[in-house]
Amino acid sequence: MDAINVAVIVKLEPDFSEGNVSYNPDGTLNRAETKNILGPHSAIAVNAAFYAKVKHGARISIGTMGPPVAESMLQYSQLISDADELYLYSDRIFAGADTLATAEVLKSGILKMQGKMDIVFSGHRASDGETGQTGPQTAWKLGMTFLGNVIDYEIDPESRTIRAKRLVRLQGIYDVVEEVEAPLPVFIAIDPSYKPKFNTVSQRLAYEKYQKEARHRAQDFKQYFKLFNAAQIEADPKLIGISGSPTIVYKVERIPKGKATRQAEIIDGSDQEQIRKIVAKMRQSLSTMVIK
Amino acid sequence: MEKYDVAIIGGGSAGLAALKRLSTLGKQAVLFEAGEKIGSKNISGGILYSKKPKKGKTHNVEDIYENFLTDKPYERRITKYVLHATSKDKVFSIDLTAAHEYEANFGCSVLMNKLNQWFLQQAQEAAEKQGGGIVSGVHVKDIRWEAGQTIVQTNELDEVAVKAIIAADGVNSEIAYMTGARQKFSPSQLYQGVKVVVKLPEGIMNERFSMGEDEGAAHLFAGDVTLDHIGGGFLYTNRDTLSVGAVYHLDSLLETPVEPYELVNALLRNPMVSDLIRDEVPVRGEIDKNLAKEEQMRIRFAVTKMIKTWTEMREAYHSKSERDRLVREGKYASPEEMEAQLSSIRDQMTTKYGMKFETDYVEAEYSAKLVPDGKRCRMERPYFKNILFSGDAAGRGIFVGPRIEGLNVGIDDAVRAADAVARALDKDNFDESYLGQYYSQSVGESPYTHDLKSIDKDYLKIFLDAAKDVPKDIINSKYGMVVKMMSSKTLRSFAVGFANILGYEKILPVIETVETYVKVPTELAERLGKSVSASYTPTIPSIAQRVAKLKFNDDSIPHIRVLKPTSEFMKKMTILCPTRCYLMEKNGVMIQHEGCVECGTCAEETEWSHPRGEKGINYQFG
Numbered sequence: 041m042d043a044i045n046v047a048v049i050v051k052l053e054p055d056f057s058e059g060n061v062s063y064n065p066d067g068t069l070n071r072a073e074t075k076n077i078l079g080p081h082s083a084i085a086v087n088a089a090f091y092a093k094v095k096h097g098a099r100i101s102i103g104t105m106g107p108p109v110a111e112s113m114l115q116y117s118q119l120i121s122d123a124d125e126l127y128l129y130s131d132r133i134f135a136g137a138d139t140l141a142t143a144e145v146l147k148s149g150i151l152k153m154q155g156k157m158d159i160v161f162s163g164h165r166a167s168d169g170e171t172g173q174t175g176p177q178t179a180w181k182l183g184m185t186f187l188g189n190v191i192d193y194e195i196d197p198e199s200r201t202i203r204a205k206r207l208v209r210l211q212g213i214y215d216v217v218e219e220v221e222a223p224l225p226v227f228i229a230i231d232p233s234y235k236p237k238f239n240t241v242s243q244r245l246a247y248e249k250y251q252k253e254a255r256h257r258a259q260d261f262k263q264y265f266k267l268f269n270a271a272q273i274e275a276d277p278k279l280i281g282i283s284g285s286p287t288i289v290y291k292v293e294r295i296p297k298g299k300a301t302r303q304a305e306i307i308d309g310s311d312q313e314q315i316r317k318i319v320a321k322m323r324q325s326l327s328t329m330v331i332k
Numbered sequence: 333m334e335k336y337d338v339a340i341i342g343g344g345s346a347g348l349a350a351l352k353r354l355s356t357l358g359k360q361a362v363l364f365e366a367g368e369k370i371g372s373k374n375i376s377g378g379i380l381y382s383k384k385p386k387k388g389k390t391h392n393v394e395d396i397y398e399n400f401l402t403d404k405p406y407e408r409r410i411t412k413y414v415l416h417a418t419s420k421d422k423v424f425s426i427d428l429t430a431a432h433e434y435e436a437n438f439g440c441s442v443l444m445n446k447l448n449q450w451f452l453q454q455a456q457e458a459a460e461k462q463g464g465g466i467v468s469g470v471h472v473k474d475i476r477w478e479a480g481q482t483i484v485q486t487n488e489l490d491e492v493a494v495k496a497i498i499a500a501d502g503v504n505s506e507i508a509y510m511t512g513a514r515q516k517f518s519p520s521q522l523y524q525g526v527k528v529v530v531k532l533p534e535g536i537m538n539e540r541f542s543m544g545e546d547e548g549a550a551h552l553f554a555g556d557v558t559l560d561h562i563g564g565g566f567l568y569t570n571r572d573t574l575s576v577g578a579v580y581h582l583d584s585l586l587e588t589p590v591e592p593y594e595l596v597n598a599l600l601r602n603p604m605v606s607d608l609i610r611d612e613v614p615v616r617g618e619i620d621k622n623l624a625k626e627e628q629m630r631i632r633f634a635v636t637k638m639i640k641t642w643t644e645m646r647e648a649y650h651s652k653s654e655r656d657r658l659v660r661e662g663k664y665a666s667p668e669e670m671e672a673q674l675s676s677i678r679d680q681m682t683t684k685y686g687m688k689f690e691t692d693y694v695e696a697e698y699s700a701k702l703v704p705d706g707k708r709c710r711m712e713r714p715y716f717k718n719i720l721f722s723g724d725a726a727g728r729g730i731f732v733g734p735r736i737e738g739l740n741v742g743i744d745d746a747v748r749a750a751d752a753v754a755r756a757l758d759k760d761n762f763d764e765s766y767l768g769q770y771y772s773q774s775v776g777e778s779p780y781t782h783d784l785k786s787i788d789k790d791y792l793k794i795f796l797d798a799a800k801d802v803p804k805d806i807i808n809s810k811y812g813m814v815v816k817m818m819s820s821k822t823l824r825s826f827a828v829g830f831a832n833i834l835g836y837e838k839i840l841p842v843i844e845t846v847e848t849y850v851k852v853p854t855e856l857a858e859r860l861g862k863s864v865s866a867s868y869t870p871t872i873p874s875i876a877q878r879v880a881k882l883k884f885n886d887d888s889i890p891h892i893r894v895l896k897p898t899s900e901f902m903k904k905m906t907i908l909c910p911t912r913c914y915l916m917e918k919n920g921v922m923i924q925h926e927g928c929v930e931c932g933t934c935a936e937e938t939e940w941s942h943p944r945g946e947k948g949i950n951y952q953f954g
């Protein structure tokens with residue numbers, strides 16, 4: 041049985057946690073002063089990969105496109121996942137990339153990782169102004185089956201298939217959990233609500249073992265780290281950076297406060313009277329509602 | 333079902349020692365600990381001893397952990413040990429360093445979170461080599477025997493089958509009640525211990541206690557600080573904190589209930605203690621209410637940040653090792669530069685933000701736990717089927733006068749349990765007659781068991797010599813005869829011999845009384861004590877503030893159920909619960925389990941279990 045290879049694509053993001061954000065006087069984010077960290081959605085993707093390591097001893101490769109400082113984020117990612125390989129795709133010409141151009145870099149990067157990937161994990165989306173497209177686009181470029189909003193998964197290493205639970209949000213109505221089975225390889229965008237569970241003693245012991253190994257590795261992370269530029273990942277120059285980015289961000293606006301259209305009415309009287317009045321009101325408004 | 337050779341339940345100092353020993357002997361064992369992290373549920377006073385008894389051999393911490401003396405996971409070696417009798421502002425002190433050093437290789441102060449984390453590293457490494465290890469955040473809820481297998485059931489993981497179990501799950505051992513191996517301990521067999529950890533920068537502490545870097549002091553207190561209860565207070569120096577606490581007989585507390593924290597507060601308010609714990613504390617200035625809201629907020633944040641920076645830097649500056657490290661790593665050019673920066677921050681705090689610096693003390697953590705009185709409650713048969721009980725779970729702790737020892741006793745037990753289990757594994761025989769009885773005999777041979785049963789006349793002599801300045805008439809009224817005999821060279825042997833024939837159980841009611849812990853010390857202090865004064869009155873946090881500072885991971889399922897809401901015992905819990913979890917309602921007492929520190933005080937008349945894995949209290953110091 042071949043070992044399972046998993047990759048994770050992660051993103052460096054401003055640390056939005058309390059006390060760590062710096063603002064400009066006009067209320068916008070001061071990027072230079074705000075610390076950058078592994079994005080919270082990316083962290084969940086890393087955890088999902090770690091689950092495969094604990095359960096099946098999977099090899100983990102983590103890749104990111106970002107500036108040279110993203111190196112420390114990769115070190116942190118290794119600390120929480122005991123990753124075997126860390127890749128930073130960094131090049132000036134990547135600058136100004138939209139999601140599509142980013143996906144091109146990540147695709148090329150993933151293809152340069154050691155071994156053929158059985159699963160590629162990405163976060164649900166980034167928290168600093170991204171639209172959740174990088175994952176699916178990378179999957180599409182890699183020609184991999186895409187599973188989004190995954191909240192749980194189990195690999196069967198024998199048959200090389202995966203069973204995944206997906207949280208499908210039927211907007212405003214209710215959520216359903218869909219269970220799907222797919223042959224490997226697959227690309228998984230992990231849902232923010234994903235939480236790995238380790239239910240047996242042997243898994244918990246493996247968990248501890250890998251955590252400890254991770255602490256050792258992360259201290260010496262350069263040994264696991266590779267820096268690639270555009271030429272090294274053989275990315276098509278037409279498809280990356282500004283030239284590969286069809287998106288034009290016209291303007292980012294703060295969401296204006298909506299005008300309240302509701303009207304408040306204060307009801308008084310004794311408790312009983314109040315309840316009676318409210319019930320009457322509710323009856324009245326229900327009767328005018330159209331129920332299909 | 334997964335199978336392992338041995339399960340160890342509880343990752344306190346006893347359980348961890350068992351794991352380390354078994355693993356060193358090449359056996360596979362898995363340790364289950366309910367706390368989120370090892371060390372998060374353990375508290376102690378505490379001084380950890382290593383002993384060299386005249387007769388027999390104890391298994392000491394440094395025998396089990398080869399790196400103990402080089403890695404120094406402890407706080408300080410205790411080199412001075414003093415007992416203080418108190419009455420208001422008067423203190424009479426008796427140096428008991430000789431008693432502390434009696435039959436000891438060393439005694440060092442420890443904080444359980446740090447110490448057990450270090451034990452964990454050592455034990456885990458050894459255990460992994462044998463295919464075992466440690467799983468924390470897992471609460472064992474049941475054990476059953478089925479088809480020749482022993483099955484361990486937890487709240488969190490799938491069941492596992494094992495061949496033998498070492499139960500080191502502490503004083504409130506569910507494994508013990510659940511299997512019926514023993515009854516719950518009764519109040520007359522227990523002490524309640526309550527402690528606060530107080531911050532004090534290392535260098536300042538060294539100066540104040542006139543001690544070097546690896547020296548430490550222990551101070552014990554009796555007299556009016558007991559608020560008329562049987563027990564006493566302690567103050568131990570750690571590296572850059574102090575442990576200040578109180579340990580009292582639970583039945584004495586039940587007789588005349590007093591809030592446990594008031595016992596600690598009484599100690600903190602004693603002028604001698606107040607003065608020992610004092611520090612320089614920044615106090616926020618008023619923020620101008622006329623400023624814009626945002627500006628007020630900005631100032632509040634800035635002040636918080638400054639206090640943090642100043643405190644951390646000051647701690648580092650006053651610690652020689654930290655100071656050296658920061659200079660070595662090039663953060664500062666010299667200690668002088670550090671000092672200059674520190675005072676510049678301080679200046680800014682006062683001039684720019686209108687802060688003041690006052691004398692007060694800084695509390696970091698409040699904690700509480702029951703302590704088994706081994707003289708009265710040690711299990712005569714510390715086993716049940718293929719389960720061996722060790723440490724507090726087996727009710728083993730030596731608390732005799734100023735001797736407070738549970739940690740070392742638990743480690744010694746655990747090693748004996750590990751050895752017995754290893755022997756059983758070799759023969760694949762886990763019958764009570766082969767495993768349990770062998771362990772029981774080994775524990776019986778421990779010098780600690782001997783100390784739990786009888787008075788050591790050499791120890792007594794040291795004690796009496798230290799107290800020779802105590803005027804005889806103070807104690808004469810009640811103990812005249814006894815003291816006379818004990819103090820006399822010729823009669824001591826005879827008196828001790830006679831006392832030992834009677835046995836501790838018979839003579840304890842004479843020794844452990846309000847007379848010895850309260851009246852005699854109070855009178856001593858009044859007649860012979862020196863007046864002590866403190867330059868300030870400590871601002872003692874309320875119990876609500878103390879609880880608010882603790883870290884909890886609340887369990888949605890209550891782990892304690894009140895069975896007799898109107899019983900006298902339960903009514904007293906409204907006072908005796910150290911974190912005030914009990915309220916008096918119309919129909920009797922009600923528990924509000926948020927804030928429960930799992931001390932066990934209310935266990936006697938409740939359905940009591942530890943919270944599920946990772947839940948409940950999470951101590952940072954211990």
Ligand SMILES: Cc1cc2nc3c(=O)[nH]c(=O)nc-3n(C[C@H](O)[C@H](O)[C@H](O)COP(=O)(O)OP(=O)(O)OC[C@H]3O[C@@H](n4cnc5c(N)ncnc54)[C@H](O)[C@@H]3O)c2cc1C
Nearest residue numbers: 342344345346366376377378379472502525723724738739
């Ligand atoms: C205030 C105070 C002062 C003291 N002073 C001293 C001193 O100066 N010197 C000294 O030697 N001793 C002292 N002691 C006693 C000493 O601290 C104890 O004897 C010692 O800590 C007991 O260790 P243990 O490993 O037996 O139990 P514990 O430390 O209580 O460990 C038991 C562990 O088992 C876990 N557990 C319980 N149930 C389960 C379950 N069902 N499943 C999984 N895990 C479970 C708990 O979470 C806990 O971590 C003092 C005690 C107190 C309270």
Ligand code: SF4
Nearest residue numbers: 909928929931932934
């Ligand atoms: S509720 Fe019981 S166990 Fe919890 S802190 Fe109070 S007395 Fe202790």
